[in-house]
Amino acid sequence: MEANSAVALFLALGIIILASRIAGALARRVGQPRVLGELIAGVLLGPTLLNLLDLPVFHGAALQGTIDDLAEMGVLLLMFIVGLEVDLSELAKVGKVAIFAGVVGALAPVALALPMMLAFGYTWQPALFVGVTLAATSVSISAQVLLEIGVLRTKEGNALLATALIDDILAILLVSLAVAITGPRGEVNAGELVGIFVRMGVYLIAAGMLAWFVLPRVMNWLADRPSLEQSYGVTAFALVAMFLFAWSAEFFGGLAAITGAFLAGVGLSQTRARLRHQIGDAVSFIAYGFLVPVFFIDVGLKIDLSAFPASALSLSLVLFAIAIVSKVGGCGLGARLGGFNNQESLRLGVCMISRGEVGLIIASLGVTAGVLTPDQPLFSSLFLVILASTLVTPVLVRRVFPHRSEAGANA
Amino acid sequence: MEANSAVALFLALGIIILASRIAGALARRVGQPRVLGELIAGVLLGPTLLNLLDLPVFHGAALQGTIDDLAEMGVLLLMFIVGLEVDLSELAKVGKVAIFAGVVGALAPVALALPMMLAFGYTWQPALFVGVTLAATSVSISAQVLLEIGVLRTKEGNALLATALIDDILAILLVSLAVAITGPRGEVNAGELVGIFVRMGVYLIAAGMLAWFVLPRVMNWLADRPSLEQSYGVTAFALVAMFLFAWSAEFFGGLAAITGAFLAGVGLSQTRARLRHQIGDAVSFIAYGFLVPVFFIDVGLKIDLSAFPASALSLSLVLFAIAIVSKVGGCGLGARLGGFNNQESLRLGVCMISRGEVGLIIASLGVTAGVLTPDQPLFSSLFLVILASTLVTPVLVRRVFPHRSEAGANA
Numbered sequence: 001m002e003a004n005s006a007v008a009l010f011l012a013l014g015i016i017i018l019a020s021r022i023a024g025a026l027a028r029r030v031g032q033p034r035v036l037g038e039l040i041a042g043v044l045l046g047p048t049l050l051n052l053l054d055l056p057v058f059h060g061a062a063l064q065g066t067i068d069d070l071a072e073m074g075v076l077l078l079m080f081i082v083g084l085e086v087d088l089s090e091l092a093k094v095g096k097v098a099i100f101a102g103v104v105g106a107l108a109p110v111a112l113a114l115p116m117m118l119a120f121g122y123t124w125q126p127a128l129f130v131g132v133t134l135a136a137t138s139v140s141i142s143a144q145v146l147l148e149i150g151v152l153r154t155k156e157g158n159a160l161l162a163t164a165l166i167d168d169i170l171a172i173l174l175v176s177l178a179v180a181i182t183g184p185r186g187e188v189n190a191g192e193l194v195g196i197f198v199r200m201g202v203y204l205i206a207a208g209m210l211a212w213f214v215l216p217r218v219m220n221w222l223a224d225r226p227s228l229e230q231s232y233g234v235t236a237f238a239l240v241a242m243f244l245f246a247w248s249a250e251f252f253g254g255l256a257a258i259t260g261a262f263l264a265g266v267g268l269s270q271t272r273a274r275l276r277h278q279i280g281d282a283v284s285f286i287a288y289g290f291l292v293p294v295f296f297i298d299v300g301l302k303i304d305l306s307a308f309p310a311s312a313l314s315l316s317l318v319l320f321a322i323a324i325v326s327k328v329g330g331c332g333l334g335a336r337l338g339g340f341n342n343q344e345s346l347r348l349g350v351c352m353i354s355r356g357e358v359g360l361i362i363a364s365l366g367v368t369a370g371v372l373t374p375d376q377p378l379f380s381s382l383f384l385v386i387l388a389s390t391l392v393t394p395v396l397v398r399r400v401f402p403h404r405s406e407a408g409a410n411a
Numbered sequence: 412m413e414a415n416s417a418v419a420l421f422l423a424l425g426i427i428i429l430a431s432r433i434a435g436a437l438a439r440r441v442g443q444p445r446v447l448g449e450l451i452a453g454v455l456l457g458p459t460l461l462n463l464l465d466l467p468v469f470h471g472a473a474l475q476g477t478i479d480d481l482a483e484m485g486v487l488l489l490m491f492i493v494g495l496e497v498d499l500s501e502l503a504k505v506g507k508v509a510i511f512a513g514v515v516g517a518l519a520p521v522a523l524a525l526p527m528m529l530a531f532g533y534t535w536q537p538a539l540f541v542g543v544t545l546a547a548t549s550v551s552i553s554a555q556v557l558l559e560i561g562v563l564r565t566k567e568g569n570a571l572l573a574t575a576l577i578d579d580i581l582a583i584l585l586v587s588l589a590v591a592i593t594g595p596r597g598e599v600n601a602g603e604l605v606g607i608f609v610r611m612g613v614y615l616i617a618a619g620m621l622a623w624f625v626l627p628r629v630m631n632w633l634a635d636r637p638s639l640e641q642s643y644g645v646t647a648f649a650l651v652a653m654f655l656f657a658w659s660a661e662f663f664g665g666l667a668a669i670t671g672a673f674l675a676g677v678g679l680s681q682t683r684a685r686l687r688h689q690i691g692d693a694v695s696f697i698a699y700g701f702l703v704p705v706f707f708i709d710v711g712l713k714i715d716l717s718a719f720p721a722s723a724l725s726l727s728l729v730l731f732a733i734a735i736v737s738k739v740g741g742c743g744l745g746a747r748l749g750g751f752n753n754q755e756s757l758r759l760g761v762c763m764i765s766r767g768e769v770g771l772i773i774a775s776l777g778v779t780a781g782v783l784t785p786d787q788p789l790f791s792s793l794f795l796v797i798l799a800s801t802l803v804t805p806v807l808v809r810r811v812f813p814h815r816s817e818a819g820a821n822a
Contacts, residue, residue: 005476006483006779007661007668014654021647025636057662065416069477072417225436235700236432243425250418251468257418282700285693289646368417 008061012053013294016067019045020293033141035296035356036390039383042300053301064301071298074291075361076261077283080242082168083265084280094155094162097348100338101159101331102166105352106174108330109134112322120315125182126378129366132178133382134323136171138356139164141390145397146351156344156401160351163331168358172262175362176200176255179369196254203253207245207260211267215241219271219279234275235282238268242283256365292357299360302367302374303383312377319385324392327352350400354393355386419472423464424705427478430456431704444552446707446767447801450794453711464712475712482709485702486772487672488694491653493579494676495691505570508759511749512570512742513577516763517585519741520545523733531726536593537789540777543589544793545734547582549767550575552801556808557762567755567812571762574742579769583673586773587611587666590780607665614664618656618671622678626652630682630690645686646693649679653694667776703768710771713778713785714794723788730796735803738763758811765804766797 019041027037045052053063110131117127142160146152180196219241223234241264249260268279332349340348363382366372372379430452438448456463464474521542528538553571557563591607630652634645652675660671679690743760751759774793777783783790 006480007658009480010484010487010654010668011658011662014651014658017647017654018651021644021651025644066477066480069417069420073421076421232696232699233432233436235696236428236704239701240425240429240432243421243428247418247422247425251422257421282696285643285646285696286701288643289693290650290697293647 005061005063008058009063009066012058012063012067013070015052016045016297017290017293020297031394033144033354033356033390033394035138035141036387038293038296039300039360039387042297043303043305044300045297046301047304048300048306067294067298067301070291071295072257074287074293074295075258075357075364076242076246077287077291078295078357078361079172079258080238080261080265081280081283081287082165083262083267084269084276084283086165086266086269094159097159097335097338097340098162098166101163101334101340101345101348101352102170104334104337105137105163105327105331105349106135106167106170108326108333109322110174112326113319116318116322120318122378125371126366128178128182129175129362129369129371130319130378130382132171132174133359133362133366134319134326134355134385135167135174136355136358136362137164137167137327137352138354138358138390139168141354141356141393142351142397145394146401149398149401151401156347156351159335159340159344159348163335163348163352167352169262171358171362172256172259175365176249176253176259178371179256179365180254182369182371199252199254203249203255204259204263207248207253207263211245211263212270215264215267216270219268219275223272223275223278232282234278235286238264238279238283239286241268258361258365296357296360299364299383303380304375305380305384307375308380308384309377312381315377316381316384319381320388323355323385323389324353347400350393350396353389353396355389359386416472416474416477419469420474420477423469423474423478424481426463427456427708428701428704431708442805444555444765444767444801444805446549446552447798449704449707450711450771450798450801453708454714454716455711456708457712458715459711459717478705478709478712481702482706483668485698485704485706486669486768486775487653487657488698488702489706489768489772490583490669491649491672491676492691492694492698493576494673494678495680495687495694497576497677497680505566505573508570508746508749508751509573509577512574512745512751512756512759512763513581515745515748516548516574516738516742516760517546517578517581519737519744520733521585523737524730527729527733531729533789536782537777539589539593540586540773540780540782541730541789541793543582543585544770544773544777545730545737545766545796546578546585547766547769547773548575548578548738548763549765549769549801550579552765552767552804553762553808556805557812560809560812562812567758567762570746570751570755570759574746574759574763578763580673582769582773583667583670586776587660587664587670589782590667590776591665593780593782610663610665614660614666615670615674618659618664618674622656622674623681626675626678627681630679630686634682634686634689643693645689646697649675649690649694650697652679669772669776706768707771710775710794714791715786716791716795718786719791719795720788723792726788727792727795730792731799734766734796734800735764761804761807761811764800764807766800770797 020038023037023041024034027034044050113131113134114127117130118124139161143152146157146160151157181193219237222237242261245260245264246257247260249255250257269276328349331352332345335345335348336342363372363379367374431449434448434452435445438445455461524542524545525538528541529535550572554563557568557571562568592604630648633648653672656671656675657668658671660666661668680687739760742763743756746756746759747753774783774790778785
């Protein structure tokens with residue numbers, strides 16, 4: 001029997017998921033976040049070293065397209081789960097600090113990166129995308145460190161979770177805006193910009209109301225049919241909601257598909273607690289056991305660090321400096337304005353340094369929109385900055401917080 | 412933002428999963444098995460009626476390839492779960508009847524269909540595939556009916572589960588053989604046939620030992636690392652085992668990939684009970700909530716019943732007669748030889764009539780191997796026979812069994 005493309009895909013997926021898990025476990029061993037190991041594994045499997053998908057064993061099967069599709073589904077699931085975990089009542093308690101820190105902390109990277117990129121000779125479209133990419137904090141890494149040193153359930157810990165959520169929402173909206181105004185024609189006039197905003201606004205209101213008021217009721221009703229629950233109907237309908245909202249965000253709203261997935265998650269977070277956990281469990285199995293590892297490895301599969309020119313090193317260092325200053329300064333300033341004292345503001349700002357999956361998602365949306373190119377030094381620089389920010393965060397967070405306990409060290 | 416292919420895929424998947432769930436629920440409403448509704452939904456979405464993937468909303472995106480890949484992963488998961496549910500000790504209790512009924516019942520369709528197809532003017536390759544397609548019983552439909560009328564935990568019920576399992580294993584081996592000897596060159600000589608058997612045998616022994624002795628120990632060991640279990644490592648490694656065994660079955664053994672997935676499932680059924688349930692739950696979410704609906708709909712997406720010629724009706728009726736006679740007669744005879752009395756043998760034979768997912772899997776492997784073509788009347792005939800066998804089974808089963816209860820009617 002000749003190897004067909006599906007069988008080659010099975011081998012590729014087996015290797016990709018295995019490599020991702022092993023690398024994640026190794027990273028945890030040396031006290032680093034799992035995602036760091038997974039990203040490095042992706043780079044090693046990619047053209048930088050192994051060039052996995054071009055190995056003779058794959059018989060030249062065209063796998064990249066399907067793997068990209070699986071990775072994009074992984075991204076949707078990630079954002080859907082973020083939405084599912086939103087707890088607006090908890091958020092309201094630290095609302096003022098979180099809003100100030102989130103807004104200033106999301107705008108500062110754009111405000112710093114945009115002029116700097118222009119100074120480096122880039123046009124405004126990639127400059128804007130770089131800013132937005134650096135706007136999105138990855139809360140999981142800091143949250144894990146705070147958990148390890150026993151200070152997650154503190155004022156700063158709660159503020160971190162709330163700020164990161166606002167930060168995520170703003171980053172998603174900013175990238176939708178960036179995608180819309182950096183369209184294929186390159187330039188938009190003021191009238192078109194207003195049109196884009198109106199379209200986004202109308203979609204967000206309509207889809208938001210649908211997600212908030214209709215979706216949880218439909219799901220609660222469905223879950224009451226016993227035959228449905230037993231046969232994975234709840235999982236299936238959660239995926240249906242995620243896929244259709246994701247599609248509609250782009251088709252009707254001109255937004256990024258992840259915005260729709262996020263909205264579907266927020267809507268379904270309003271279902272009964274037991275049902276919400278059931279959805280979360282099911283979707284997490286699909287996400288973390290299957291598709292998210294594919295996403296993290298897929299990022300590395302597209303990057304060729306062996307082709308990274310020494311001349312791009314200065315750009316990387318500048319972007320790295322912006323990544324740190326914009327969050328420590330931006331979130332710190334915002335937190336101070338929101339009522340935190342100097343020490344608390346500094347701690348919150350440091351916790352917000354690490355970038356991760358959302359930054360990578362935004363960078364790959366830049367690729368889809370034709371603004372960034374994976375084999376450009378700029379894309380590699382962004383990738384390195386995200387890696388580096390993930391590397392320094394645990395060290396810096398441990399430095400600014402008092403240690404209370406070393407228990408619960410699993411991610 | 413221009414619609415990219417991933418966003419079109421999101422819409423297609425949303426529609427496919429939704430249609431599959433609604434059709435399955437409607438089928439249950441009218442007392443039919445869920446899979447029947449899902450297959451009919453696939454036909455309605457396909458070229459027979461709607462021609463979903465050619466609708467203008469998909470902007471001509473080439474989705475069929477990715478959807479086929481997802482469907483094939485769904486097939487792997489189905490066979491993996493069958494393997495995971497194997498309980499060899501339970502099986503041994505009804506072993507003699509099951510082995511006789513399983514073997515005679517799996518060979519009878521081949522023995523009847525092969526000469527009949529040759530008489531219809533087909534070559535031996537499609538004739539063999541039709542026989543093997545009709546060899547595979549879908550136990551879930553009969554099991555569900557027995558559950559509904561309260562006789563699943565009887566002598567015949569246990570024998571049904573065991574016989575269907577043996578039937579599945581034989582069908583998988585038969586299709587591997589059929590794929591191997593109906594290769595692109597069309598004919599094989601005796602020496603090559605021996606080579607094929609030796610290669611299959613060596614692979615099955617080696618992979619079987621690996622699956623049986625090594626895989627459960629590796630998984631037990633992995634599950635003891637606390638950081639792994641918390642972060643979906645068990646799910647990920649189960650998928651890795653499934654994908655790599657599936658690939659190796661074809662690459663090393665010349666067998667169908669589903670054989671490898673099945674072996675991986677049998678191996679992991681030997682893990683600790685809690686772990687086995689954990690794997691089963693996780694994989695079932697991915698299978699039944701996501702990829703299996705894609706498979707059932709995908710079968711229909713490939714069939715154009717509107718092009719089904721009236722001249723093929725006689726073939727369909729003959730195949731349907733063979734489907735019924737070969738199971739009632741074949742399994743019944745086997746059961747009688749194995750020690751059942753006449754009534755028990757008839758009941759077991761009737762329970763084995765319904766074909767379903769495994770038959771469809773085998774038919775699609777015939778397509779992959781280039782022996783069957785989806786737009787041929789023969790493929791449509793096979794599909795109709797599988798549908799019809801699924802339709803008549805609940806009626807006939809209820810007729811030959813005494814009714815004890817109508818409780819537990821959910822599938």
